[in-house]
Amino acid sequence: xxxxxxxxxxxxxxxxxxxxxxxxYDTSDQSYGLFWYKQPSSGEMIFLIYQGxxxxxxATEGRYSLNFQKARKSANLVISAxxxxxxxxxxxxxxxxxxxxxIIFGKGTRLHILP
Amino acid sequence: DTGVSQNPRHKITKRGQNxxxxxxxxxxxxxxxxxxxxxxxxxxxLTYFQNEAQLEKSRLLSDRFSAExxxxxxxxxxIQRxxxxxxxxxxxxxxxxxxxxxxxxxxxPGTRLTVL
Numbered sequence: 356x357x358x359x360x361x362x363x364x365x366x367x368x369x370x371x372x373x374x375x376x377x378x379x380y381d382t383s384d385q386s387y388g389l390f391w392y393k394q395p396s397s398g399e400m401i402f403l404i405y406q407g408x409x410x411x412x413x414a415t416e417g418r419y420s421l422n423f424q425k426a427r428k429s430a431n432l433v434i435s436a437x438x439x440x441x442x443x444x445x446x447x448x449x450x451x452x453x454x455x456x457x458i459i460f461g462k463g464t465r466l467h468i469l470p
Numbered sequence: 471d472t473g474v475s476q477n478p479r480h481k482i483t484k485r486g487q488n489x490x491x492x493x494x495x496x497x498x499x500x501x502x503x504x505x506x507x508x509x510x511x512x513x514x515x516l517t518y519f520q521n522e523a524q525l526e527k528s529r530l531l532s533d534r535f536s537a538e539x540x541x542x543x544x545x546x547x548x549i550q551r552x553x554x555x556x557x558x559x560x561x562x563x564x565x566x567x568x569x570x571x572x573x574x575x576x577x578x579p580g581t582r583l584t585v586l
Contacts, residue, residue, distance in 0.1 A: 456503065
């Protein structure tokens with residue numbers, strides 16, 4: 356069964372607008388972690404934000420915030436005030452268990468920011 | 471440069487040849503991971519090391535694949551008798567697990583393999 360589902364293969368957003376990238380996950384563990392990574396055309400995976408399953412507040416990092424809805428098993432990434440440099444692939448990922456090292460990635464969403 | 475480095479960045483080979491990739495992790499990181507990313511997909515876990523010990527291997531890692539980390543520092547990933555299906559980006563990541571962190575993995579730029 357697919358563990359991480361990203362239903363938006365591609366998105367086009369006007370510069371300066373906010374954008375939400377969807378992510379749902381599937382796990383039977385009570386303790387897990389959720390990540391978002393950005394992959395520009397250069398190929399390097401850039402860590403954006405992390406949410407632990409026991410974290411009560413939604414994670415925020417600058418313009419990035421994670422809308423964590425545990426009961427719905429969703430972990431959407433919100434980018435506020437989008438910039439041209441935000442154009443990239445975005446991957447939602449999950450680590451199952453408290454210290455498990457294996458990260459499972461979704462298929463990604465390609466975000467295009469329009470000037 | 472204190473990031474994860476990978477060499478070569480690109481490799482083109484003919485089917486049936488052997489290839490070897492190298493990953494140099496961030497110096498104080500004791501865990502090292504290999505992932506494979508095919509076109510249009512997210513990275514898939516292959517294997518990981520804690521120091522020199524290989525602790526987990528994915529079923530994706532066939533007998534033609536072998537990874538080593540002999541001194542607990544750099545790692546090599548070798549593919550023997552390459553097949554066209556091996557064409558992918560091979561990503562390396564490293565981390566330093568700590569009770570106070572979420573064990574963030576730092577990724578290198580990847581090695582893109584093309585098998586002709």
